Amino acid sequence: MPLQAERGAESKPPVSYLFTNVRVLTLDADDTEYAAIDVHVSDGIIAAIGTALPRESGVDVIDGTGKLLMPGLVNGHFHSPGTFNKAAFASMPLEIFMLYEVPPFDCPPVSPRLDHVRTLLGAVEMLKGGITTVHDDPFYVPAVGMSRIDAVLSAYRSAGIRATVSINMPNLVEYEKYPFLGDLLPEAVRRRMQQAALLPGDELIALYRAYIERWHGVDAGRLRASVSCSAPQRVTPDYLGALSDLSAEFDLPYNMHILETRLQRVLGDVRFGKSLIRYVHDQGVLDERSVIIHAIWVDADDLDLMAASGCAVAHNPICNLRLGSGVMPFRAIAERGITICLGSDELCSDDTVNMWSVMKQAALVHNIADPDYRRWPSAAEILRCGTTNGARAMRLDSLTGSIEVGKQADLVLIDLDSLTFTPLNDVRRHLIFCETGTDIRLVMVGGRIVVKDGQVLTVNETDLKQEVRELMVEYAAQFREVDQWVAELEPVYRQMYERAVRHELALNRWIG
Numbered sequence: 001m002p003l004q005a006e007r008g009a010e011s012k013p014p015v016s017y018l019f020t021n022v023r024v025l026t027l028d029a030d031d032t033e034y035a036a037i038d039v040h041v042s043d044g045i046i047a048a049i050g051t052a053l054p055r056e057s058g059v060d061v062i063d064g065t066g067k068l069l070m071p072g073l074v075n076g077h078f079h080s081p082g083t084f085n086k087a088a089f090a091s092m093p094l095e096i097f098m099l100y101e102v103p104p105f106d107c108p109p110v111s112p113r114l115d116h117v118r119t120l121l122g123a124v125e126m127l128k129g130g131i132t133t134v135h136d137d138p139f140y141v142p143a144v145g146m147s148r149i150d151a152v153l154s155a156y157r158s159a160g161i162r163a164t165v166s167i168n169m170p171n172l173v174e175y176e177k178y179p180f181l182g183d184l185l186p187e188a189v190r191r192r193m194q195q196a197a198l199l200p201g202d203e204l205i206a207l208y209r210a211y212i213e214r215w216h217g218v219d220a221g222r223l224r225a226s227v228s229c230s231a232p233q234r235v236t237p238d239y240l241g242a243l244s245d246l247s248a249e250f251d252l253p254y255n256m257h258i259l260e261t262r263l264q265r266v267l268g269d270v271r272f273g274k275s276l277i278r279y280v281h282d283q284g285v286l287d288e289r290s291v292i293i294h295a296i297w298v299d300a301d302d303l304d305l306m307a308a309s310g311c312a313v314a315h316n317p318i319c320n321l322r323l324g325s326g327v328m329p330f331r332a333i334a335e336r337g338i339t340i341c342l343g344s345d346e347l348c349s350d351d352t353v354n355m356w357s358v359m360k361q362a363a364l365v366h367n368i369a370d371p372d373y374r375r376w377p378s379a380a381e382i383l384r385c386g387t388t389n390g391a392r393a394m395r396l397d398s399l400t401g402s403i404e405v406g407k408q409a410d411l412v413l414i415d416l417d418s419l420t421f422t423p424l425n426d427v428r429r430h431l432i433f434c435e436t437g438t439d440i441r442l443v444m445v446g447g448r449i450v451v452k453d454g455q456v457l458t459v460n461e462t463d464l465k466q467e468v469r470e471l472m473v474e475y476a477a478q479f480r481e482v483d484q485w486v487a488e489l490e491p492v493y494r495q496m497y498e499r500a501v502r503h504e505l506a507l508n509r510w511i512g
């Protein structure tokens with residue numbers, strides 16, 4: 001596969017850097033900060049933090065005067081396959097939206113090159129915005145194979161971002177994933193859905209093992225595997241359990257979208273007679289490696305189970321608003337001690353992959369959920385959600401997420417001599433409420449400079465954008481067929497959605 005657009009393929013040997021006289025937010029356990037200090041990076045690691053550190057020969061000195069050094073942002077939930085669909089769709093509920101995203105009929109796969117290029121495009125946008133670590137949960141339409149996995153992972157390798165990547169591959173027929181849908185669909189449509197490719201759980205587990213062998217820990221541990229069931233109602237119970245066993249065997253995070261929508265709460269009621277959180281608990285797969293994505297329509301019983309399990313929650317506030325899913329009970333989750341990380345989700349449901357806007361939204365939306373303003377999220381709390389908590393949810397907190405000696409040098413250098421920070425009041429509030437990413441001067445991942453002065457150094461962005469436009473011809477042609485399917489299926493899915501809306505529930509996560 002030609003990689004002419006990716007200079008990062010020829011990785012240079014690690015260099016030693018010395019940030020001098022720089023303001024530092026470490027986000028360590030004591031929330032240590034320094035008004036002016038030196039930070040030495042060597043062999044990819046933060047080697048020393050101190051005053052007037054020696055300028056050894058061969059060290060590259062970076063003057064940090066008037067700048068802030070902070071840990072790189074962690075995008076705790078992302079789907080790279082959505083990247084070509086930014087701003088493509090009107091706002092609509094998840095259950096209709098997914099018809100575009102994961103068409104329920106058999107269709108030809110996109111080329112591995114397209115998988116590769118769209119992953120690279122998302123990675124470049126992330127790096128330029130100060131995201132040094134991403135947890136990607138790519139889904140594959142119509143089915144996954146190693147060439148497509150290679151396409152995604154090699155893109156992250158070239159971009160130079162730290163990436164943990166799952167395989168999101170449901171293995172149930174479309175209408176089995178929803179309440180009421182099987183009854184509402186015409187028989188001919190049901191038969192057509194049955195013909196869509198499905199991989200049995202044991203084949204998927206075999207593929208996971210080959211994937212882990214091939215990619216887990218590559219590039220000094222920068223690329224890692226995680227597992228994903230997509231959502232518990234989308235897979236067979238056997239596969240749900242087998243993924244949990246794999247997660248335990250290799251200590252991998254386990255991605256599960258749970259109670260993102262009201263309809264999913266209804267599904268739990270009518271399909272399992274219990275909440276989907278109670279369902280995964282009863283299946284024995286809710287534990288400290290679980291990353292519960294969304295957790296909006298959870299009740300107090302669910303939260304108790306989650307807190308006891310030690311799981312983390314990935315909160316995606318912009319996606320949740322874009323798809324009208326509801327508002328996650330932030331404080332009820334946080335006060336139980338459950339780790340909350342933040343995600344942009346995907347580019348067809350956020351439309352950017354900008355963690356600054358995700359953090360700002362997370363810091364704002366919960367203010368309208370509780371009249372007690374003492375329980376509203378603080379800027380400092382949200383900053384941790386976007387950094388250290390993301391690392392913890394990915395089981396990487398011993399490696400990254402804060403500036404501490406011995407940790408990976410995953411760093412962002414921000415210009416404080418900018419309109420964003422002038423006049424400078426509370427630096428954390430500036431980062432959450434004012435910064436959009438425009439004041440980033442340098443981004444480093446594992447001690448390697450990947451962005452400098454607004455330019456990504458690992459990928460030729462001009463060539464990349466040109467190739468994206470060329471590939472969009474192939475992609476748009478394929479998408480025209482999906483558009484026709486959606487036109488056919490949307491009225492039936494809307495009936496399902498409306499029936500779920502009429503189904504009474506004891507809780508509400510919508511405003512108004």
Ligand SMILES: [Zn+2]
Nearest residue numbers: 079257293345
């Ligand atoms: Zn998601």
